[in-house]
Amino acid sequence: MDKIVENSVFSTMTKQQKDAIKLLFEDDLTDEEIAKKVHRSTSTLYNWKKDLKFRKAQDEYALIAIKSDYKNQAVHRLVYLMKYGESDNVQLQAANSIIKLSGLYNQKDDPEVKEAQLKMLKANATKAEAEAEVAKAQSEQLHTVANNTREKMAKLSVEELRSIAKMVGEDND
The missing domain is CATH 4.10.270 (Myosin, subunit A)
Structure with a gap:
């Protein structure tokens, strides 16, 4: 998940802020535990969470994390359907989808x-x-x-x- 767009708000955050955003997204730890992990006080984390730029960076990270996760799941599902689909038609449709998603399909060349x-x-x-x-x-x-x-x-x-x-x-x- 470290491949966040370089021109994003997330990329302008400090390492500690980025780490905090990632930990906040995972939602497994309390604010006190997150502050401790990023070597900052709880009040600093609280101030970051109020900051508009930090919140925008959180939104960007969440969007990219979710997109990446769903995209991987979708591709894995398509590969499974291509290999083990119930019918030839399902397998063919999955194969076509994979080709289109990979950029190998050029609509201009399609008869x-x-x-x-x-x-x-x-x-x-x-x-x-x-x-x-x-x-x-x-x-x-x-x-x-x-x-x-x-x-x-x-x-x-x-x-x-x-x-x-x-x-x-x-x-x-």
Whole structure:
């Protein structure tokens, strides 16, 4: 557990503070026993525990300790399943997971991923073409309506146009 990120708050702690954080995490000893083990007084340990930086370092250590523990357990479980899984499918899935976790799997080289990406690109192109056709049809329909309206208006007399303008003006009031 000594491989804590160098730029972390934990890494800025003194050796005694780091040791205290580790002992506090394990939760097997009293504060008095921890203070004695790190060669500090109980009041010093108490002050450290109140300090925000020390508490942040405790959080970092706990997160890394827990992550490391679960990660190791998960990898051991995957190896077990790969070797002794109930079915070929379980063994294959465990093997794939191990390969992916180890960084040996490159998704870009996977033929299934490439095929899925190609299908997605084709579907998007088909959708774009359909949307363009709909937009074109709507535009043509609007032009037809506009042309019909112009033709009808051209046939109206001046008197009919004044009457329509008067009705529109009354509706707007």
